[in-house]
Amino acid sequence: MKVVKFGGSSLASGEQVEKVFNIVTSDPERKIVVVSAPGKRFSDDIKVTDLLIECAERYMLHGEADELVNKIVERYSIIADDLGVPSDIINTIKEDLLTLLKGDQSSPERYLDAIKASGEDNNAKLVAAVFQHKGVDASYVNPKDAGLLVSNEPGNAQTLPESYERLHSLRERSGIVIFPGFFGYNEFGQVLTFSRSGSDITGSILANAVKADVYENFTDVDAVYCVNPNIVKNPKDIKEMTYREMRELSYGGFSVFHEEALLPAFRAGIPVNVRNTNNPTAPGTLIVNKRNGSTGPVVGIASDGGFCSIYVSKYLMNREIGFGRKLLQILEDFGFSYEHIPSGIDDISIILSQKQMTEEAEKKIVERIYNELHADEVKIEHDLALIMVVGEGMRHNVGTTARAAKALANAQVNIEMINQGSSEVSMMFAVKEELEKRAVQALYEEFFVAVPV
Numbered sequence: 001m002k003v004v005k006f007g008g009s010s011l012a013s014g015e016q017v018e019k020v021f022n023i024v025t026s027d028p029e030r031k032i033v034v035v036s037a038p039g040k041r042f043s044d045d046i047k048v049t050d051l052l053i054e055c056a057e058r059y060m061l062h063g064e065a066d067e068l069v070n071k072i073v074e075r076y077s078i079i080a081d082d083l084g085v086p087s088d089i090i091n092t093i094k095e096d097l098l099t100l101l102k103g104d105q106s107s108p109e110r111y112l113d114a115i116k117a118s119g120e121d122n123n124a125k126l127v128a129a130v131f132q133h134k135g136v137d138a139s140y141v142n143p144k145d146a147g148l149l150v151s152n153e154p155g156n157a158q159t160l161p162e163s164y165e166r167l168h169s170l171r172e173r174s175g176i177v178i179f180p181g182f183f184g185y186n187e188f189g190q191v192l193t194f195s196r197s198g199s200d201i202t203g204s205i206l207a208n209a210v211k212a213d214v215y216e217n218f219t220d221v222d223a224v225y226c227v228n229p230n231i232v233k234n235p236k237d238i239k240e241m242t243y244r245e246m247r248e249l250s251y252g253g254f255s256v257f258h259e260e261a262l263l264p265a266f267r268a269g270i271p272v273n274v275r276n277t278n279n280p281t282a283p284g285t286l287i288v289n290k291r292n293g294s295t296g297p298v299v300g301i302a303s304d305g306g307f308c309s310i311y312v313s314k315y316l317m318n319r320e321i322g323f324g325r326k327l328l329q330i331l332e333d334f335g336f337s338y339e340h341i342p343s344g345i346d347d348i349s350i351i352l353s354q355k356q357m358t359e360e361a362e363k364k365i366v367e368r369i370y371n372e373l374h375a376d377e378v379k380i381e382h383d384l385a386l387i388m389v390v391g392e393g394m395r396h397n398v399g400t401t402a403r404a405a406k407a408l409a410n411a412q413v414n415i416e417m418i419n420q421g422s423s424e425v426s427m428m429f430a431v432k433e434e435l436e437k438r439a440v441q442a443l444y445e446e447f448f449v450a451v452p453v
């Protein structure tokens with residue numbers, strides 16, 4: 001049995017929904033279908049989820065949002081009209097949205113979640129109606145009835161372990177199940193959404209719960225590319241990679257598949273197949289537990305900007321018990337999280353997301369490090385990009401770091417910092433943000449274009 005998830009761009013118009021119908025019905029193993037809300041039809045278009053957020057915010061402020069309600073309902077009605085589905089479903093969708101808008105606003109976050117979730121909920125109803133209209137045995141299933149229980153964190157809900165056992169019975173249902181992505185219910189029956197793009201998470205949970213043979217994640221690219229196509233033109237596809245490699249690459253900025261969605265599939269050892277709705281015969285990328293190490297040491301290169309580093313040096317730091325803890329405590333007092341901590345004998349750098357750091361916080365942190373830890377030197381460096389060179393093959397290959405460093409040197413990129421994770425699945429280079437693209441291009445040339453040495 002396969003669990004299949006379709007992203008927003010795969011469901012943005014009648015034409016796209018028709019493709020979804022053909023993909024699902026072409027394989028009898030495709031029994032559980034998870035849908036997103038209608039996404040963008042063209043690059044300047046607005047996703048239904050974003051329209052819903054705007055609509056909820058407007059309603060909270062002004063007590064009306066008629067124009068936005070009509071815009072949202074129209075997105076569904078265009079699909080229904082294109083596919084000749086009777087209009088009752090559109091009336092149901094409009095009623096539902098109006099009822100939600102009139103709902104309890106005492107907790108704005110919960111109110112927003114309920115309205116955001118309606119994007120997928122109503123789309124699942126519509127897709128089920130399309131399948132039924134075409135004579136296929138398919139039904140909409142509500143996450144509450146199916147038992148998808150989540151924690152009480154609006155906009156960032158986490159699945160509760162008991163969900164898996166409850167959801168298992170979806171296996172037994174006859175016909176095709178159309179299930180809305182992106183949200184679940186807490187123990188009091190209130191709607192809570194996952195973080196943005198969270199329909200991937202729903203698909204993975206269901207794949208785990210029903211013990212699917214594969215979780216197919218349909219999006220709008222042929223595969224996960226080994227490097228960002230906005231940096232390198234026509235980069236190579238990744239045919240196969242491990243969960244750990246995908247985790248490292250998504251951390252480093254690959255957004256094809258939601259970071260949190262890997263875990264449920266990984267725990268149950270279910271392969272994830274990222275595929276293209278617009279080119280369904282392409283095999284896509286397979287994410288598995290173990291792969292044949294046939295592709296060189298590096299599987300992909302990710303990069304992301306917006307980091308800063310706090311460099312601290314103190315003579316005999318290595319002998320001072322509790323130095324690292326005290327340093328991290330200062331960051332914790334500010335509520336800051338960190339990304340990496342490369343260290344030497346007498347120095348340590350902490351890399352963190354620059355978004356957290358205000359000018360004022362920066363001044364106070366530096367002061368505290370001097371005063372409380374008696375550091376010799378404290379320096380904060382801004383505007384860094386982190387480049388992750390990822391591949392399980394690095395563990396058994398000699399000279400990967402040397403090749404990467406040489407490629408960067410040849411491209412005149414100064415390496416601000418190097419860090420190799422203990423797992424040897426990835427290597428991180430920090431460079432100045434303005435050199436990010438050049439660095440990624442050089443590494444791509446080295447590992448994917450040049451003949452391996």
Ligand code: ASP
Pocket residue numbers: 007008036037047049050119181182195196197198199200
């Ligand atoms: N529609 C939601 C979003 O835009 C969830 C999803 O598409 O996966 O974030």
